[in-house]
Amino acid sequence: MKLTLIIQISIGAILINNFILTRMLGLCPFLCATKKISGAVKIGISVTLVMGAASVIAWLVDNIILIPYDITFLRIVVFILLIASLVQFTGMMIQKLSPELNDAMRSYLPLITTNCAILAVALLTIQDNPYTGISFTLAEALLNGIMSGVGFMIVLIIMAGIREKIESGTVLKSLEGLPIALISAGLISLAFSGFAGLHFPSTPGGY
Secondary structure: OOHHHHHHHHHHHHHHOOOOOOOOOOHHHHHHOOOOHHHHHHHHHHHHHHHHHHHHHHHHHHHHHHOOOOOHHHHHHHHHHHHHHHHHHHHHHHHHHOHHHHHHHOOOHHHHHOOHHHHHHHHHHOOEOOOOOOEOOHHHHHHHHHHHHHHHHHHHHHHHHHHHHHHOOOOOHHHOOHHHHHHHHHHHHHHHHHHHHOOOOOOOOOO
16 A cells, blocks of 8 residues: 555545544534543544454455345444444453453443444445545555544544633533533534645545
8 A cells, every 4th residue: 555545545534534523423422522631532542443443344244245245235234233243342352451441441332332433434444445446455444444533533632622621711601511512513623624625636646
């Protein structure tokens, strides 16, 4: 995989096609898990790992089972079951390797299981790569999944930082809680919309 393609996929997943700000997916953890930066980091790392793993598994299942046996109409159902199983497996591994981390992450796992962004990244994996015009390779699918998770985590951390600053200040009574959070989200989205002007060629080889 060429360096230019790596940069294209990374910038596209993190900034231009950010799951939260551009695709409007994963809003539940975006609003519920961003009261503290520590919580945002934990769920961000978890989502990044699950997105990367889900992308690889979805690509393998689609190319080895669903397409050869002509049962692609089962994609959504199969991917939902795979994601739920993946999150549960991740939870069991965390519990076995680090009980302390498991206690800290326990409340966030349900948010990851029901996070529509995880299903979305799996479905995007089986589509054509917008920068090459052909289907994602396994390496490209993994990179896209991880970078999508990184973009997700960055936005969570930014939002959590803003909300912590707001909590330490004075806000109108009518704007406390969700209203000021939505206003902050709108301003972050407006800032990220500037990246939409970045243009990459549809074929690899340069900018």
